[in-house]
Amino acid sequence: MNQLPPPLSPAGRTRVLSEGRRLVYFGGCDYFRMASNPATLKAAAQAARLHGLSIGASRMTTGNSPLLVELERELAAFFKVPQALVTPTGSTANACLAEGLAGEFTHVFLDERAHASLQDAVIRMDCRVIRFAHRDPRDLERRQARLVESHRILLITDGVFPLDGAIAPLAAYRKVLRRAAWMWVDDCHGAGTVGETGTGTTELEGIPAARLVRTLTLSKAFGTYGGVILASKAIVGRVVRESRTFATGTPPPAPCAAAALEALRLLRTDPTIRQRLAATVLRVKSALTAAGYRLEPSPAPIVSIVPKTPGKRQELERNLLAEGIHPSFIRYPGGPPQGLFRFALSSEHSPAQVTALIRALTTTGKEEGTDGTPSPTDE
Numbered sequence: 173m174n175q176l177p178p179p180l181s182p183a184g185r186t187r188v189l190s191e192g193r194r195l196v197y198f199g200g201c202d203y204f205r206m207a208s209n210p211a212t213l214k215a216a217a218q219a220a221r222l223h224g225l226s227i228g229a230s231r232m233t234t235g236n237s238p239l240l241v242e243l244e245r246e247l248a249a250f251f252k253v254p255q256a257l258v259t260p261t262g263s264t265a266n267a268c269l270a271e272g273l274a275g276e277f278t279h280v281f282l283d284e285r286a287h288a289s290l291q292d293a294v295i296r297m298d299c300r301v302i303r304f305a306h307r308d309p310r311d312l313e314r315r316q317a318r319l320v321e322s323h324r325i326l327l328i329t330d331g332v333f334p335l336d337g338a339i340a341p342l343a344a345y346r347k348v349l350r351r352a353a354w355m356w357v358d359d360c361h362g363a364g365t366v367g368e369t370g371t372g373t374t375e376l377e378g379i380p381a382a383r384l385v386r387t388l389t390l391s392k393a394f395g396t397y398g399g400v401i402l403a404s405k406a407i408v409g410r411v412v413r414e415s416r417t418f419a420t421g422t423p424p425p426a427p428c429a430a431a432a433l434e435a436l437r438l439l440r441t442d443p444t445i446r447q448r449l450a451a452t453v454l455r456v457k458s459a460l461t462a463a464g465y466r467l468e469p470s471p472a473p474i475v476s477i478v479p480k481t482p483g484k485r486q487e488l489e490r491n492l493l494a495e496g497i498h499p500s501f502i503r504y505p506g507g508p509p510q511g512l513f514r515f516a517l518s519s520e521h522s523p524a525q526v527t528a529l530i531r532a533l534t535t536t537g538k539e540e541g542t543d544g545t546p547s548p549t550d551e
């Protein structure tokens with residue numbers, strides 16, 4: 173793709189204006205619509221008045237705002253870890269952590285379909301990188317067997333894979349990995365959305381806190397902007413001391429930090445927000461599975477469909493537009509070259525909007541006189 177897609181303007185919390193049409197929006201990753209919650213907006217506006225729009229310096233020089241320190245304290249409490257470190261973005265959280273861990277490990281095992289920012293981050297780690305088959309603990313085990321006991325191992329994976337919502341089999345990895353091996357989970361899409369208390373895929377998979385580090389973004393479940401590293405005090409200390417990306421980058425603007433604090437408070441104090449999302453995910457995935465789609469069995473709020481032919485793509489697009497839904501067809505690094513429909517469900521979509529999405533996806537084929545079966549996902 174050599175051109176940017178057409179711009180989209182928000183039109184209310186669940187709709188966008190696209191080329192003159194007001195359409196229901198299932199794109200993006202604002203899973204709780206925190207980006208437009210009145211309470212987060214109020215917090216951001218207050219912070220803008222008090223702190224301005226840009227902190228204007230790296231945290232290692234003069235840019236260490238008290239809002240960031242407070243946000244880190246709240247993030248550490250929410251995610252039940254010793255320390256959180258806020259970085260400019262989720263991608264830079266990966267870069268900063270890799271720079272902080274450089275030299276600590278002799279071998280990294282990386283899921284072959286890990287997020288592009290992880291693929292780039294590991295280059296900074298000064299160790300051998302071994303890619304293993306996507307979500308395959310047996311392949312990991314085979315590859316690990318070739319290493320000797322003295323090798324220091326780190327497994328790196330997405331917690332939720334952003335393109336299809338699949339969850340990494342973290343519990344199976346932990347079983348296979350040597351006791352001394354570490355695990356790094358990029359939980360940009362799992363944080364806030366999955367696990368009993370919303371702390372992500374490590375909670376869902378029952379992964380103990382020992383030898384675990386995580387990276388997150390504030391731009392999805394928390395609706396603002398910025399990245400986060402969750403780790404021990406010692407590892408965060410290493411990142412602060414060693415990472416050039418951390419030392420030279422401007423942190424998220426104060427209004428974003430204030431909005432993230434408010435989003436965390438909302439998620440912690442109002443369990444109905446996450447319950448609404450979970451109910452919508454269950455409803456959509458059950459309906460699509462019953463209609464013949466082969467979806468990833470995952471509680472993540474992501475549904476994706478890879479049309480097998482350009483004709484199928486057009487047909488789905490027509491059905492979605494007929495239901496007043498923006499056809500969120502995307503191309504993304506690591507995804508299928510022909511692109512895919514990716515739908516992000518949110519706690520704020522109404523039951524009628526969800527019904528319309530299900531209808532648009534399940535009438536495909538029948539109306540067009542094809543084989544009468546919906547477009548399956550392309551495995």
Ligand SMILES: Cc1ncc(COP(=O)(O)O)c(C=O)c1O
Pocket residue numbers: 261262263264287289330334358360361389390391398399
């Ligand atoms: C798995 C994963 N890691 C990292 C990122 C990057 O986060 P950010 O947009 O905050 O840089 C994303 C963003 O989509 C992601 O999906």
